[in-house]
Amino acid sequence: MRTLIAEDDEPVGRALRDVLSANGYAVTLVHRGADVLLRHAEAQVILLDLGLPDIDGLEVLRKLRRVDDVVVIVLTCRDDERSVVLALRLGADDYLVKPVRLAELLARMEASVRRYRHAELDGTGYSAGGLQIDFGLRQVTVDGSVIHLTPTEFDVLAVLARRAGTAVSREVIQDEIWGDAFLTKSNALDVHLHQLRMKLGKPVITTIRGFGYRLEP
CATH class of the missing domain: 3.40.50.2300 (Response regulator)
Structure with a gap:
């Protein structure tokens, strides 16, 4: 252990x-x-x-x-x-x-x-409202069209998708992707989220003011 x-x-x-x-x-x-x-x-x-x-x-x-x-x-x-x-x-x-x-x-x-039980949704994929994510293939489609994301954009989306419908703090996202949620002062997350929202073209990511974000199921 x-x-x-x-x-x-x-x-x-x-x-x-x-x-x-x-x-x-x-x-x-x-x-x-x-x-x-x-x-x-x-x-x-x-x-x-x-x-x-x-x-x-x-x-x-x-x-x-x-x-x-x-x-x-x-x-x-x-x-x-x-x-x-x-x-x-x-x-x-x-x-x-x-x-x-x-x-x-x-x-x-x-x-x-x-x-101890680590809570997470099905590990193979996510599908709701025309948004489909294949975690294994690292592929995202919206209404049947493939959306080309950078590796980090995909990782941000995957963190939210595995907790779809619940508020996810900025620290959780930063910690899972960069491993330094409490030391980084970078605005990298904001940049990736902006690009991700533009590419998805759907208002599926809600900002929770002062806390983080939620992927709407």
Whole structure:
């Protein structure tokens, strides 16, 4: 199981990494919240300390849940009720207070991963209102005519199509395509969306002011 450990205490982080590696886990150890936001796509489960030096762990969790539903287990010294409740409300799958017994940690990780289900629509294609998308062929047609999109334009459309009818944040789109939703300041997404709308010729992409976009089913 690919595991990302975010722990600012280096000896604790190394100890966790070594014991999980010895139990068959593929472990990456990072020390900053920014590293979690950059590398979360590599992991099946994240062990998240709250006392990170650059970004508070709760804020990392808040941002992470806007773009990914990877399993996140908070592993921290904070045992106050407010932190526990807030972390769970923000989307943590579990909350463990240090020090934790190895057997319990492994059991909680395995149980959380079993519960994990990545929600997405049919992976082969999308069809609605004259718009047809073949994800495998990377082909788009509108009312039977093939629309020639750049690779990035197609990727933007695919992100929206897999969540058709729901609002998708800018961060989700940027994270899935460029992998740096929280670091990029580029207007690349705006440019690609403008071109995409022009080529589709249909008002199927709605702007959700202050949040993101929705593909109308």
